[in-house]
Amino acid sequence: MSILVNQNTKLLVQGITGRDGSFHAGKMKAYGTNVVAGVSPGKGGSAVDGIPVFNTVEQAVHATGANTSIIFVPAHLAADAILEASEAGIELVIAISEGVPTLDMVKVMPYLTKRGTKLIGPNCPGLISPDAALVGILPGNIFLKGNVGLMSRSGTLTYEMVYQLTSNGIGQSTCVGIGGDPVAGLYYLELLQMFQDDPETKAIVLIGEIGGDAEERAAQYIQDHVTKPVVAFIAGQSAPPGKRMGHAGAIISSGSGTAEEKIKAFERVGVKVAKIPSEIPDLIKQVMS
Amino acid sequence: MKIHEYQAKEIFSRYRIPVTNEIVCYTVAEAVAAAEKLGLPVVVKAQVLVGGRGKAGGVKLARTAEEVPEMAGKILGMDIKGYTVEKILIAQGVKFSSEFYVGLTIDRNSKSVIFMASSEGGVEIEEVAKENPDAIHKFVIDPDLGMTPFLARKIAFALFSDFNLVKQGADMFQKLYRIFMDTDSSLVEINPLVITEDGKLLALDGKMNFDDNALFRQPEVEALNEPTEDERKEIDANEKGLTYIRLDGSIGCMVNGAGLAMATLDLIKYFGGEPANFLDIGGSSNPQKVIDAMNLILSDKNVKVVMINIFGGITRCDDVARGLIIALEKLKVEIPIVVRLSGTNSKEGLEILKQANLPIVETMSQAAQKAIELCAQN
Structure with a gap:
């Protein structure tokens, strides 16, 4: 097994006729993901890369049985697209769109909870269960099927870490990019529990960054609920306070949210923290042996 | 985005939240006139977009008519954490x-x-x-x-x-x-x-x-935004699809992705160097972005060496390489550049870079070490 996406994933692409949507729909399909439909209001009845396009998510779900949706629409339309997917009964929504207003996400959350819809993102690279399903913009060729579960607030840093793992012959069960926004869907705690419950996952890599206290809470959760070994890396150890380091959520405000505090929190509960990315494979080998 | 105290209180007033009677002033003469209008005592408050102005001496109580120009004069032009005070708020003293x-x-x-x-x-x-x-x-x-x-x-x-x-x-x-x-x-x-x-x-x-x-x-x-010179640079960069933050060191950085960019700065520090900037060129493959990014890095005269760290995902390494070749020709770059390309189309990218004779390394750790070494030589 793996978590969240696998051979049973039937993927719908919202915003499939846009530049990014059409490009990545093709890439995901080429990887082997079961892409069953696309949605683009006003373009229903057409096709992209052989994938049928519908006007509404409801029509697409009705016609194809799609259970997962990935969203590529412009940021100011993203909240509405997430709601549309949830209303139509989609179980898992992955929002790639970057720059979504925070209050839009705050307003969306209660509805998703009520409907039981899982959300990843926004402003995230998506996720992959190697050799089963790629749902996102990650470069599929660097991943290797295996037993390490990985979660990260960053995109390219995830690729860097995966590249290190794969070049050392360490494969992955599922890799999830949770995104860099302050208000986002599934986060460390939910994913830690899913990896803990997944028989295929033997060890977990958590890649965090400055801002907020999600890493500190993850450390506490690991101590209380996770028996599988976890290793971590925190980006932003040299970031100046008060500056937003690219990601909306990556900011040290008034001395809190620093890398130092997060590293301490992990070390306190016995989670090994890599000082530089290239230490990750060795740490994983240590905890898995 | 941040706004000044007086602007926040103007918004409060519009929603009928009671605020102090106050007047914004740009000169000492204006401050004196404002104090006459409001009546003594008044509080003279620096208007800067940074916290801790009280501790820095940017907030003073003026009890007498003589104290008003004295304090206004002291606070106007004062430097608070790198921000120059260009306006002050004269607020009615309240018990x-x-x-x-x-x-x-x-x-x-x-x-x-x-x-x-x-x-x-x-x-x-x-x-x-x-x-x-x-x-x-x-x-x-x-x-x-x-x-x-x-x-x-x-x-x-x-x-x-x-x-x-x-x-x-x-x-x-x-x-x-x-x-x-x-x-x-x-x-x-x-x-x-x-x-x-x-x-x-x-x-x-x-x-x-x-x-x-x-x-x-x-x-x-x-419309209320008042960016500083450094922030203006950051906004210009944003309009070009780049995220730029100036830092104090001498190793210029060009990276794709915010997380990788942060990790790159950390790595430079880890090996004993000082990064000159945070620069995320984002996720698209436009060679023009590389040219804009190079321009931005070189506008900082402290930069002695440039480290490029790209992990191709949506960004294609050959596009970055092409942009870099054009940038080198156009901008006549005289300082050393260290390049690390990995991921999507990295082979093609490295092939393109061969002609430019740049130091090319395989991992980001090697790139950081090489950049530090070259920086020490310059």
Whole structure:
């Protein structure tokens, strides 16, 4: 097994006729993901890369049985697209769109909870269960099927870490990019529990960054609920306070949210923290042996 | 995005939240006229977009007519944490009894707006949070319900025992929530909120920050933006699809992705170097971006070497290489450049770079070490 996406994933692409949507729909399909439909209001009845396009998510779900949706629409339309997917009964929504207003996400959350819809993102690279399903913009060729579960607030840093793992012959069960926004869907705690419950996952890599206290809470959760070994890396150890380091959520405000505090929190509960990315494979080998 | 105290209080006033009588001044003469109009004593307050101005000497009480020009003169032009004071607020002095803190912000954990209230106002709330976290009451606001009258009363009862104050407070807190939602704020704060001699609540100071992602639908807010020179550079970069933050070192960095960019700066520091900037060229494959990025890095005269760290995903390494070749020809770069390309189309990218004869390394650790070595030689 793996978590969240696998051979049973039937993927719908919202915003499939846009530049990014059409490009990545093709890439995901080429990887082997079961892409069953696309949605683009006003373009229903057409096709992209052989994938049928519908006007509404409801029509697409009705016609194809799609259970997962990935969203590529412009940021100011993203909240509405997430709601549309949830209303139509989609179980898992992955929002790639970057720059979504925070209050839009705050307003969306209660509805998703009520409907039981899982959300990843926004402003995230998506996720992959190697050799089963790629749902996102990650470069599929660097991943290797295996037993390490990985979660990260960053995109390219995830690729860097995966590249290190794969070049050392360490494969992955599922890799999830949770995104860099302050208000986002599934986060460390939910994913830690899913990896803990997944028989295929033997060890977990958590890649965090400055801002907020999600890493500190993850450390506490690991101590209380996770028996599988976890290793971590925190980006932003040299970031100046008060500056937003690219990601909306990556900011040290008034001395809190620093890398130092997060590293301490992990070390306190016995989670090994890599000082530089290239230490990750060795740490994983240590905890898995 | 941040705005000045006086601008925040102008917004408060529009929602009929009582604030101090005050006038913004750009010169000492204006300050003297303002004090005459308001009556003594007055408080002279530096208007800068950075916290801690009180400690820096940017807030002074003027009791006499002589003290007004003296203090205004001292504060105007003062440097507070790298920001020059160009305007001051002359605010009517008010006698008050207690000081409170109230504020609204986004809570990442509950994924909601939260209201924070404390009877320990006047000091920085972060200090209270560290030393006495129990003194801060937190209320999660259900986005479907908003700030209901009962919730506003509950917050007010947590601060005040006099029912007259509770009524004023509840009304004010509902207005603050409306301001937060109407303007796409990320922070709205009154600190201190005071009780005047005649038993009225008054906002003595105000602070507002906004969600940059929502500025597209808040033209009135965006019009208040006053970026500094460094921030102007950051905004220009943003318009070109780049995220740039200037730092103090001499190793210029060009990276794709915010997380990898942060990790690159960390790595340079880890090996003993000092990065000159954070620069994320984002996720597209436009060679023009590489040219713009190179231009931006080189506009910082402290830069002695450039380190390029690209992990291709959506970004294709051959596009970056092509952009780099054009940039080298156009900009006549005289300082050394270290390149690390990995991921999508890296082979093609490295092939293109061969002709430029640049030092090419395989891993980001090697890139950082090479950059530090070259930096020491220059």
